[in-house]
Amino acid sequence: MKQDLNQLMLDQNAACLWISGAAQHNPAMVYMTGGAHLTGADLFVLPGQTPWLCHGPMERDEAAKSGFQLLSYANYPIREYLQRANGDHLEAAATRYQQILQDVGVTEGEVVLYGYREFGPFFSMVKRLGELLPKVNFKGDMRDALLLEARATKSPEETERIRQMGRVTTEVVGRTRDLLANSRVAGETLLRADGEVLTIGDVKRQINLWLSELGAENPEDTIFAIGHDAGVPHSGGTPSDPIKLGQTIVYDIFPCEAGGGYFYDFTRTWCVGYATDEVHQAFEQVRLVYDTMAQELELGANPARYQARTCELFEGMGHETVRQNPRVQQGYVHSLGHGVGLDVHEKPWFSSPEDDSNCLRPGSVFTLEPGLYYPEKGWGIRLEDTWYVTPDGNFEKFVDFPMDLIIPLKG
Numbered sequence: 001m002k003q004d005l006n007q008l009m010l011d012q013n014a015a016c017l018w019i020s021g022a023a024q025h026n027p028a029m030v031y032m033t034g035g036a037h038l039t040g041a042d043l044f045v046l047p048g049q050t051p052w053l054c055h056g057p058m059e060r061d062e063a064a065k066s067g068f069q070l071l072s073y074a075n076y077p078i079r080e081y082l083q084r085a086n087g088d089h090l091e092a093a094a095t096r097y098q099q100i101l102q103d104v105g106v107t108e109g110e111v112v113l114y115g116y117r118e119f120g121p122f123f124s125m126v127k128r129l130g131e132l133l134p135k136v137n138f139k140g141d142m143r144d145a146l147l148l149e150a151r152a153t154k155s156p157e158e159t160e161r162i163r164q165m166g167r168v169t170t171e172v173v174g175r176t177r178d179l180l181a182n183s184r185v186a187g188e189t190l191l192r193a194d195g196e197v198l199t200i201g202d203v204k205r206q207i208n209l210w211l212s213e214l215g216a217e218n219p220e221d222t223i224f225a226i227g228h229d230a231g232v233p234h235s236g237g238t239p240s241d242p243i244k245l246g247q248t249i250v251y252d253i254f255p256c257e258a259g260g261g262y263f264y265d266f267t268r269t270w271c272v273g274y275a276t277d278e279v280h281q282a283f284e285q286v287r288l289v290y291d292t293m294a295q296e297l298e299l300g301a302n303p304a305r306y307q308a309r310t311c312e313l314f315e316g317m318g319h320e321t322v323r324q325n326p327r328v329q330q331g332y333v334h335s336l337g338h339g340v341g342l343d344v345h346e347k348p349w350f351s352s353p354e355d356d357s358n359c360l361r362p363g364s365v366f367t368l369e370p371g372l373y374y375p376e377k378g379w380g381i382r383l384e385d386t387w388y389v390t391p392d393g394n395f396e397k398f399v400d401f402p403m404d405l406i407i408p409l410k411g
Contacts, residue, residue, distance in 0.1 A: 001363060002031070005150045009047045012146055015109025015136075016101075017045040019147075021116040025219060025260030027342035028114035028147055035261055037062045042097075044104045052104040076100060093121075094128040101133065108135035114147055152339065152347040153363030158262065159388055162340065162365055165216065165264035166386060166399035169253055172210045173268065173401060176251065179206065180243065180272050181410045190243040190272065200224055201239030207253070216255040220344060223252035223267075230269070231375030233334055233382070245273035248379040250371075254344045263344040264398070265367050267384035272407045279379050282372050283405045286381045289313050289370040290403075293336065299393045301360050303337065304353040310336045310370055319372060330374050337367040340386055364389040 009017065023029045023038040032043055032051065041063070042054040055063035057074040064070065076096050085091035101107070113126065126138050141147070154162070183190040183198055190198040204224050211218055225237035230250040243249070252267040269286075271279065292313060293306050311323035311332065320331035339346040348366055352358045360366070371382030383403055388396050 001153050001155050002150060003155075004153075005045070005147070006047050008146050008149055009045070013110060014112050014146060015046070016104075016106045016111045017043075017114060017147065018111050018138075019043040019045070019114045020122070026116045027151075027260070029116075030260060030342055031147070031151060033066050033068075035257075035259055036066055042100070043068070044101070044106065046105065049105075054100055071100065071103065090121075090124055090128060093125045094132055097125065097129055098132045101129075101136070106136065107133065110137045110139060112146055113138060113140045114145075148347055149357065151341055153361060154341060154365050154388075155363070156391070158341070159363075159365065161257065161262045162264060162386070162388075163398045165255065165257060165262055166266070168211070168214045168216050169255060169264045169266050170399050170401045171214060172207060172255075173251065173253060173266065175210055176203065176207060177270070177407055179203065180270070181407050183243070183272075183409075185245065185273075185409065188245045190245070197242045199239060199243065200226060200237040200241045203243065204237065204239070211255050212258075215258050217258050218253070218255040219260065220254060222254070223250060225250050225380070227378045228375050229380075231330070231373045231378065231380035233371065233373060233380070243272065246271055246275060248275070248279055248381060250380050250382050252382065252384065256344070260342075262342060263340055265340050265344055265369075265384060265386050266399075266401070267369055267371075267382045268401070268403065269381045269383065269405065270407050271405055273409055275405055276379075278377070279381070280405065282374075282379070283381050285314070285317050285319075286370050286372055286383055287403060290368060290383050293368050293370065294387075294395070294397075297360065297387075297395045299360060299362075299389065302353060302355070302358055303348050303350040303360060303366065304358075306368075307336045307350045314370075314372070330376070331372065332370070333373055334371070337369055337384075340365050340367060360389055360395075362389050362391050362393055 019028045020042050023033045023036045038059050044052040051068045053063050053066055053068040054071040057072050081092035081096045130138050192198045207222055221236050223236050225235045226241055226249045227247045229235040229237050230248045249270045254265040256263040311321040314321050314332040320328050322328050322333055335350045337350045339348045348358050365388050367384055367386050369384030373380040385397050390396055
């Protein structure tokens, strides 16, 4: 949690966290500022101090809401730095940041970089900045990132925001189910109200509209895939594909709060009208694995245990798994789950057996999403919910929603 950040910095000898970029669709900046309306900013977090927020002068009121110590870019006029650098934009930017860092008290030690910026210019600027401040070591964290470790457990306020996104998500999923159930049919094909063929693209446009109405967005798109595409786990679906009776539809929806806040992740698999015996059997197998994993969850466990157990169960049912063949393209082909928060995929990971810190603990938010995929047979199946470890160590699914395979037609 955020309250752990100071100790994490001390443990890892970090002199400063430098978070750069806008406060929308920028997880590190959203985490620290709460999603303030800042179109561009730099945040400097030093151990034991109130963070420094450097902001544009037109956003001073928004910046003040953060409660941080404030610096305005107006105090560092870029024209003056350009004049001193004889028009060299790289040198001007580097010397400007040199002064800002010195003003917030960073002249030596390890500075860890986060945030979203245009990579090339920012990389060049930081490289030059390192020459201007030789006692400072600028570094970028990877999977074990200090800030990601703090974000690995959520506060009650964060989990309530995720729960609300779960309510929004399942409301949209329910509306989607009703849209399909109430559609007219010509032969084996669903029709729109105007009599035209109902397509994947039609449904996804409606999903986007509903999310927007409910204060959410899906910056990473929605998976709504039918038939062969349902058998390819991250196929978003072909917009022109018609919705047909009896074909599996994998509906994986992972929206976030508008502006790039907290995500929710949820999947159901449907067949409209009917399903083949083969699909029924496979669906029950996926449901059995899901239920088994949910029952076996234990506080303190490394999630990799459940990935291995999932592979064991599917292999016992006669399906090839990613454990047997990392390049497998049919059967069980992915991880059982992942953490969810300001990124749709974050810690805890379900594929890090060597990482002792990667465990299920109070505040962990994660998905369970077993699946089976046979694209050449024209079907795929996945079931997914987002779970939470409560402060007292219990496991709770955020939102309940039916796992029925068949959507009966009402017409």
